[in-house]
Amino acid sequence: MALKALDIYKLLPKKNCKECGDPTCLTFAMKLAGGKADVDLCPYLSEEAKSVLGASTRPPIRLVRVGVGERFFKVGEETVLYRHEKTFYHPPGIVFRVRDTQAAPEIAAVTRRVRDETFTRVGADLRFSGIAIENTSGSAETFAKAVAAVEAEQAHLPPVLIAKDPAALKAGLVHCGSYRPLLHAANKENFREMCALAKQYGCPLVIRAATPEGLVQLVKDCTAEGVQDIMLDPAPETLGAFITRSTQIRQLAITRSVPELGYPVFLDSTLTGQQDAAIVLGIVKYASVIVTDPLTPGPAKAALTLRQNIYTDPQKPIQMNPGLYRVGTPDKDAPVLMTVNFSLTFFTLQGYLESTRIPCFMLIVDTEGMSVLTAVAAGKLNEFLVRDAIKKFGVENEVSHRKLIIPGYASPLSGRIEEATGWKVLVGPRDAAEIGEFLHEEWKK
């Protein structure tokens, strides 16, 4: 269980020496309680106090970094089971796997794809996270060549090295050891050699066991060997096994019931035989690194979109900048459609407007990210907001008419908007999907 600031204070030297950077031991204790300081900053702690504090003040799930440079990613430091309780912070790295039995040009092509492919939606660039190289051949030499083929592309992607044999990993590390690769995986037979490699190269290590008991024992073994940056592979045989074990790990970690499980979860989505479903479940059920074979366009876009959705703060609506947006190249006679700055509303309407092929203006007013329905109910969307937006964004200079189309759900405001703006108001459909029909039938009249 987490300690309160006063409990922590009792364990501190109470010298108020300021060497930790805080003015008093009490303020330092408060920081520790909030997980905002490191116990190691205090030079006078007894070993016993350190071990008590170390376990209860560090984040319940350790933050682990993979890779270096621009594309590095970090995972862990999650605090909740449900995203609505707070949010999920660090989206899982989704890494494409190549096998060392593939020809070098194929391996290079996958590497370039992960390096270059970008899928842009809701104003964000979505990308896959790295390259996993698997030692399928069983030969250390072949493995090293495959790793070299990836590194030859100079893509600087976070690498994941997958091999049962420490000798193969060792050969691969020669080519990418300084790029903080993730090593997979230590088990109870090989953990000493695996830990030696992880320590030598300073890289994170995945441990693999199918039971929580097995994972806990391996965590103890590896931390005793001096490895701190660990991930847990619960080795699921089925999708059900993954849901169960991953939920178990997350829940026991965030409640600090089993501190040894306080590490990010690793999922090889190919092992369940149902890669797509495993990716979905990995994203929603707490995986931090997901290995997959390179995805075709459908699953690729769906996976990136789902990851973006689930790792969006559920309490914060995504907002657009208010303003006048153009669809196509509208002229002075083009329709003007007003709506709110909730980004989903914006992008949905924009999508449908584009497909009508009628150039038009979208007047986006600032409802602080609320949807039309909510904004009308809350009084955020009102005639003055609309009037001021028309002025502020110079709509009167853009079109020669004075007609404004408003969303169907804003119809109660139509009269008041007409009075406040002097514009004629046309009430559009409630559903953006019907905007095409509306424009063709009502606007053209």
Place this chain on the structure above:
Amino acid sequence: MSFDLNFGWTSTIGEVMLGATKADGGTRRLSYRIGGGTTLPFLESRADSPSPLIALEICDYLPFWSPIVKNYCGDLVNSVGEWAKAADASYGADLIRLYLTSTRQRNFSDIASIRKTVEDVLSASSLPLVIEGSNEPKIDSEVFQTCGEAAQGERLLLGTAEAGKYRSVAAAALAYNHSIIAQSPIDINLAKQLNILLKEIGVQRDHIVIDPYTGALGYGFEYSYSAMERIRFSALKGDADLAMPMICSAIDSLTIKEVREAEPGLQDELATRWEFYTGIAAAAAGAEIICVRHPGTIPLLRKAFTDMKKPAGPSAVR
């Protein structure tokens, strides 16, 4: 050291029957009992806990339907009976969800055709049926009465009740002993309010399925996902007004830009994956009826649900 997960929940999701066999006074070849959950989805220790049901959505008036479905299914979509038959025999759905889109035409008044459509679908397939009626106050009452009566005894799931319009649906459901879909706009409090309204006019809890409204993946799904999790969580904690099974239908999946504008050769892949990713995530959040429009999504979901139900071996949650 204990690895058991104990969330301390004491309540159960209520059960709802869908469809009625001969023994129950209907003509369906099977019926389903959904609900009954006592913990997070797919963590149930009961071996017989139900798998999510997969519903194929069909309609009686095509202009409001995605051309992707028409291209994939071919001419059979011109006959709602043929379409229903295919949903059952060829596509392998658990349920058929019939949208009476004909009623969405302007000034629609041909109520007699509605009766015929419902009868055609009931005779074309013996699967339990979900019917989505009109969306126009002037005709709602007549449309729902007609559906309810035409399918008397079949234990339909009738949709959709919303806060502003629930009386017509509820009246038809009460008169002919059908269940109803109660939809609220991605908000747990509004979902609860609507269920209370329905209770007040006499709809029993075991006749309600919650539709928290599913935004398509990338278009609101992030909110729907958490709304579902919250509803399930509140129900397990003991809120009886939210303890009903949920239905998920991301009806915009085939019309969003990524799918609509995909290259022709990729359109089916995009459509099925968009529905599949949404359906799996929704099931993990607690939805028990997953609706799709692309028949190609059904076998994908079926295979995944089977594996998601497979117990976890020695370290299973107790």
